Amino acid sequence: MCGIVGLYLKKKKLHNQLGKYLSGMLDNMSSRGPDSAGFAVYNNNSKKLYKYSLCINDKLILKNFEFDIKKKFNDVTLKSVSDHLILQTSSNPKNVISYIRNNYNNILIVGYGKSIEIFKQVGNPKIIVKKFNLEKLSGSHGIGHTRMATESAITIDGSHPYSTGEDECLVHNGSLSNHNNLRRELIKQGKFFDSDNDTEVAAGYISNSLAKNKSLEKTLKNCLINLDGFYTFIAGTNNGFAVLRDEIACKPAVIAENNDYVAVASEFQAMAHLPNVNNAKIFEPEPGVIYTWGK
Numbered sequence: 001m002c003g004i005v006g007l008y009l010k011k012k013k014l015h016n017q018l019g020k021y022l023s024g025m026l027d028n029m030s031s032r033g034p035d036s037a038g039f040a041v042y043n044n045n046s047k048k049l050y051k052y053s054l055c056i057n058d059k060l061i062l063k064n065f066e067f068d069i070k071k072k073f074n075d076v077t078l079k080s081v082s083d084h085l086i087l088q089t090s091s092n093p094k095n096v097i098s099y100i101r102n103n104y105n106n107i108l109i110v111g112y113g114k115s116i117e118i119f120k121q122v123g124n125p126k127i128i129v130k131k132f133n134l135e136k137l138s139g140s141h142g143i144g145h146t147r148m149a150t151e152s153a154i155t156i157d158g159s160h161p162y163s164t165g166e167d168e169c170l171v172h173n174g175s176l177s178n179h180n181n182l183r184r185e186l187i188k189q190g191k192f193f194d195s196d197n198d199t200e201v202a203a204g205y206i207s208n209s210l211a212k213n214k215s216l217e218k219t220l221k222n223c224l225i226n227l228d229g230f231y232t233f234i235a236g237t238n239n240g241f242a243v244l245r246d247e248i249a250c251k252p253a254v255i256a257e258n259n260d261y262v263a264v265a266s267e268f269q270a271m272a273h274l275p276n277v278n279n280a281k282i283f284e285p286e287p288g289v290i291y292t293w294g295k
Contacts, residue, residue: 038120240294
């Protein structure tokens with residue numbers, strides 16, 4: 001059992017409230033996932049620079065990395081947030097990712113893109129939300145996850161969200177039965193995985209499909225064919241997010257939509273604190289139906 005949440009703000013004037021609303025949603029899902037938590041926030045402030053969300057637990061490694069990365073690449077800026085580091089640079093993402101993986105294999109690349117920032121950690125979700133100051137973050141949309149481990153160990157690289165492509169991420173409640181076979185196939189096609197987690201495989205499948213110029217909706221339709229198991233997905237991109245439940249739909253989900261926002265969660269209690277939620281259209285997503293918000 002895990003908790004998933006998503007929030008898409010329709011009006012720009014509300015973007016500075018994203019962190020406040022999303023942190024409350026994750027707090028309210030702590031009972032569904034006490035082992036670890038994480039969240040992704042999309043903020044399109046920087047169109048030219050790529051942002052890399054990195055997890056670095058060792059202070060000596062952090063010090064060496066900060067020195068090396070500034071020598072290796074141009075216009076590098078760094079921002080520390082607890083044990084995470086947000087690296088910004090205009091350099092080619094393939095070169096940056098390759099350099100980090102080849103020279104710092106104990107640094108976890110949590111995600112990258114021009115708008116996404118991802119933070120995740122082991123422990124109580126309420127503490128993690130405060131640790132990364134989610135309440136103070138702004139943006140157009142975000143997704144989050146509270147985890148009760150089933151498919152892999154309680155580690156940072158076993159925590160959600162998973163990002164395996166530029167400005168893409170996924171949170172998932174459920175379990176996949178064919179993830180080992182699918183992982184091997186995706187590795188043959190050049191995908192890289194940091195964990196044994198089934199959700200990372202689903203994220204890899206989605207980003208691999210999007211890289212072939214398939215739409216998010218078409219990709220998620222193919223998930224219904226090629227992913228075996230029980231799942232509710234929230235898939236994020238720089239433009240918005242999508243929700244999908246498998247065709248049996250034994251994993252819960254509820255959606256609330258009004259003129260200001262779309263909120264998605266495993267349970268209604270996650271969104272009960274949102275303003276004007278009583279005036280929203282509240283419904284349970286249908287099995288096998290894809291719901292999308294954003295451009």
